[in-house]
Amino acid sequence: MALDLGGRILRSRTVAALASPHGIDRYLTQINPMLAAHEVRARITDIHPEVSAPGAPRVATVTLQPTSTWRGHRAGQHVSVGIDTGEGRRTTRVFTVSNTESKPGEPLTITVRAHEDEHATPYSISKFLTERATVGTLVHLSQAEGDFVLPDRVPEHIVLISGGSGITPVMSMLRSLQRRTHRGKVTFLHWAPSPDRQIYADELDEIRRQGHGIDLHLLHTAEGAPYLSPALLEKLVPGYREVPTWACGPASLIEAAQAAYDGTESLRVEYFKPPRNAGVAGGEMEFARTGKSVANDGATILDQAEAAGLTPESGCRMGICFSCTTNKSSGRVRNVLTGETSELPDEQIRICVSTPEGDCSVDL
């Protein structure tokens, strides 16, 4: 109770007025980085290797104890993770929260596969977390975000589809369903190249053995398993277009799912990686502030700007964090996530998920 009272005082309007313009957290953090009134930070309490086979990229599940300001998460949501990886630089990337739904202040986990990230120096966050981070490392978080979540009342039968690392939000959903003791039926289809690098392999085995209404299909395409198609879906889930479905994975999988569900409202998707080069080449891409311009090659504006030697601010590179929001003064752009186009003048756009269609000018 005393803590709660302290929190209420720290979050009061009076304290905000006294700490203006920097905010009370800028003072608290000088005392102890785990003291916060609004921001969320966390310390790593455990790093559990999932895959550490020689030759394969490492995968680890990292457990984080957040500050009391963490409001908890719903299964399927993601969180921005910022870490000082050395050379005085902090990199921020988005990861799915992989544990069951957490309540305020409760620990959360993220599962990370090490991969290179040319835009992060000196280390990519995933490499840092899997190879260099130790228990006690400080991490800067956002609140959980995203509406790729299960409803409070889960329908009698649902389909979960995932590909590659897109399994993490789906696993969080599955684990939460088990904890909620969901009594309905779950069909879970997961695509991966081969079984030897399967993350959560033991847990998936356990689920398959126990059954409990979970119909699990692991499809390893390198071993001849079929790709996602209407025929396959119809075989595994008769009448699948009527069954509420959640799908998360790379662009190719999501596009195949969208085609198979043909615009029905039962499908909810989340891109694990947004499509690149999804735009139309042609016209001129102008960077007004620096006076540069390049021939539009159809890639996202962020990619084109970087190829032109500019260093615009950016974060998640997948349309989530809004760090790269830039003013577009003219031209038509397509949002690669939704496919929507827009040609309003002086519009704020996320350049990491916008491709120009024809001539376009942005304030970079």
Next chain:
Amino acid sequence: MTTVENTGNRRLSPEELEAFGAEMEAIRQRIVADLGEEDSAYIYDIVKKQRAFELAGRALFYLPVIGWVPAVACLSISKILDNMEIGHNVMHGQYDWMGDPHLNSRMFDWDTMAPAENWKYGHNYMHHTFTNIVGKDRDVGYGILRMDEEQEWRPYYLGNPIYAFLLMTFFEWGVAMHDLEVDEIVAGRRTWAENKEIGARIWRKVKKQTLKDYVLFPLLTGPLAPLTFAGNFTANIIRNLWTFNIIFCGHFPAGVASFSQEECEDETQGHWYYRQLLGSANITGSRTFHIMSGNLSHQIEHHLFPDLPARRYPEIAEEVREICERYGLSYNTGPLHQQLFGVFKKICRFALPDRKKPAAAAVESSPVLEGVAA
């Protein structure tokens, strides 16, 4: 106008300008590639010190009588650090590469009346792009003072020294109001409607600053409230005096060149660097002095490389001086009292109408004109 020739400098040929620009660009590239741990540790340390001075300042007001002077001193130091070495430099984007949202030019706001959003436009864009181009750089006289012959004399300017004194005392208000461009409205080149958003931002910020310094913190000290009120007021004024003096030494001492709009049409990058160099002046002093001036005592280096962390300016200065020597360009620097005297003379001289120009314009004496003979 204090032309380049009036400052005893020569014009560079297009080839020389290009080579000069390339040398500056090389310095920039080298520093950018070298940014890292030390720069981030430095700014975090300055922030920590600023917060400590601020807390000490606020707390010492609870000590009646003996606490007041140290409290004002701590709070003044805190506000000066906040505005100069932290605020001004962070809002230039000097630390954006660190990826810390709290030291990011788009997020930061400082402990002064001027809202970050307004200031960044007027300062980073208008002043740093068009430095010392009379008629374009609004920091030439701030729309209040006459600081260059090119600004036509009017009887209004007889008050130049008085306006300068008032601007100095209430500098934070001056900086906040600067972005409203009231002089442009009077001249009919700007409408009040264009100011709606800018004015609303100023009003919001002024309310917050006033509430904090003049209502809440005084009230928190109970019966000592009047003393705290007076202390906060004094600290704000001390900060104003200091920042005004440092900033006016940046572009207005003797020997600083100004430029016409024609000279800068279709400007090359080389000429931009050349203009930044001749349009700025440095102040010599100790390490502490440089930190307290936000390294604006290295105004030349700041104008050449506005987005490099200011702690790098002293090391860059060595190289810039060497390059100036080779190109036969002056490097304007001197101790604070000397540069201030140059500024003071200008404020007084331009209060009066210009004397008839002699046939050959005399070279304006500059404190240090190094390398002119080269």
